[in-house]
Amino acid sequence: MAKVVVMVDPLTMELAPEPIRPECILSGSPVARSKKVATSPDWTSSTVVWDCTPGSFHWHYGNEETIYVLEGEAFMMQKNGQERRFAAGEVGFFYAGFACDWRITKHFRKVAVVRTPFWAPVGFCVKACQKLMVMAGISKRSTLLFLLAAGLASVLH
Numbered sequence: 001m002a003k004v005v006v007m008v009d010p011l012t013m014e015l016a017p018e019p020i021r022p023e024c025i026l027s028g029s030p031v032a033r034s035k036k037v038a039t040s041p042d043w044t045s046s047t048v049v050w051d052c053t054p055g056s057f058h059w060h061y062g063n064e065e066t067i068y069v070l071e072g073e074a075f076m077m078q079k080n081g082q083e084r085r086f087a088a089g090e091v092g093f094f095y096a097g098f099a100c101d102w103r104i105t106k107h108f109r110k111v112a113v114v115r116t117p118f119w120a121p122v123g124f125c126v127k128a129c130q131k132l133m134v135m136a137g138i139s140k141r142s143t144l145l146f147l148l149a150a151g152l153a154s155v156l157h
Contacts, residue, residue: 064115
């Protein structure tokens with residue numbers, strides 16, 4: 001597979017509508033948009049540009065998400081009542097399963113890396129296999145994926 005570098009300007013790229021579910025909206029009329037920039041070869045992570053107009057909504061993270069705020073301002077309220085402000089230049093990380101309320105006060109745009117988490121023992125096995133392959137001089141990712149697929153197939157049968 002050819003190695004490709006994806007380069008975009010996340011501040012000016014066109015985004016497509018990504019409506020927030022009506023039952024999640026707490027106040028106002030927030031309008032969200034997004035565009036997937038790239039997906040990893042193993043389909044476990046993707047890079048997305050997302051923006052939203054002012055309003056409040058409840059959000060549940062189905063995957064892990066790391067964000068870098070490009071512009072705007074938003075406040076995240078946790079279940080325990082603790083509030084955290086996010087503004088341009090800040091980074092945040094949200095575990096899969098985390099839920100909170102967002103209050104967007106100024107048009108908010110972020111770059112997000114969204115990752116499907118592995119069950120911890122599987123992740124440990126992947127890391128161990130990678131280390132063994134490096135030690136053995138095998139560096140092709142496709143070989144690792146083949147070994148993992150073969151191993152998972154044998155476990156499932």
